[in-house]
Amino acid sequence: MKKKIFVMSKVPFRGIIKTRLSKEIGFTKSKRLTINNLEKIKKIFLSKKSEYFLYWYLTPFHKFRTFSFSISKFCLPQSKGNLGEKMWNLASKNSSPFLIIGSDIPNINLNSISYAFKKLKTNDIVLGPTYDGGFWLIGFSCKRKIIFPFKNVKWSSKNTLTDLTTNLKYYSIKHAFTKKLRDIDNKADYCQNIKD
Numbered sequence: 001m002k003k004k005i006f007v008m009s010k011v012p013f014r015g016i017i018k019t020r021l022s023k024e025i026g027f028t029k030s031k032r033l034t035i036n037n038l039e040k041i042k043k044i045f046l047s048k049k050s051e052y053f054l055y056w057y058l059t060p061f062h063k064f065r066t067f068s069f070s071i072s073k074f075c076l077p078q079s080k081g082n083l084g085e086k087m088w089n090l091a092s093k094n095s096s097p098f099l100i101i102g103s104d105i106p107n108i109n110l111n112s113i114s115y116a117f118k119k120l121k122t123n124d125i126v127l128g129p130t131y132d133g134g135f136w137l138i139g140f141s142c143k144r145k146i147i148f149p150f151k152n153v154k155w156s157s158k159n160t161l162t163d164l165t166t167n168l169k170y171y172s173i174k175h176a177f178t179k180k181l182r183d184i185d186n187k188a189d190y191c192q193n194i195k196d
Helices: 019-025 027-046 083-093 110-120 160-170 187-196
Strands: 003-010 053-058 076-078 096-104 125-129 135-140 175-177
Touching: 003 027, 003 083, 019 027, 019 187, 027 175, 053 175, 083 135, 096 110, 110 125, 110 135, 125 160, 135 160
Parallel strands: 003 053, 003 096, 053 076, 125 175
Antiparallel strands: 096 135, 125 135
């Protein structure tokens, strides 16, 4: 059975994609960053299409084109609600292990993805930490029913991952971590990524 990956992203349209970053570095650079990341994700999993099945989990639900391909197949509209509710919507509809990844992770790599799936064999949830206190990846094993883990999580804050892991421990949801990577939310992240 193919392993499922859901790429969670806003479409790269003006006023929608990376609004905070666009204000700081300009929409053109912000759009280019997102499209480059989507291209990289596509390329990574295209070479492993016999092993992975890639879905695009988008808002708004709209066809768009990157530099070399159109995103029109295997698309799902994001559900209503906050970030946690949108991710939980996928968890409620899947019965086999899957990962959700962000579209703003320039250094995403297959080793981190493979390791995450490996960790799901013995855990309910796997997380990929970011340097700003959030997470770039979350995976669900779907082996047993778990309680909604995102209650009172402060999104887009330095405490996001801490809030979530506190909930996981409280509800006895077994979890593990894959490699820490940088996500690009602001100009400082953008500049640091160039240095990296």
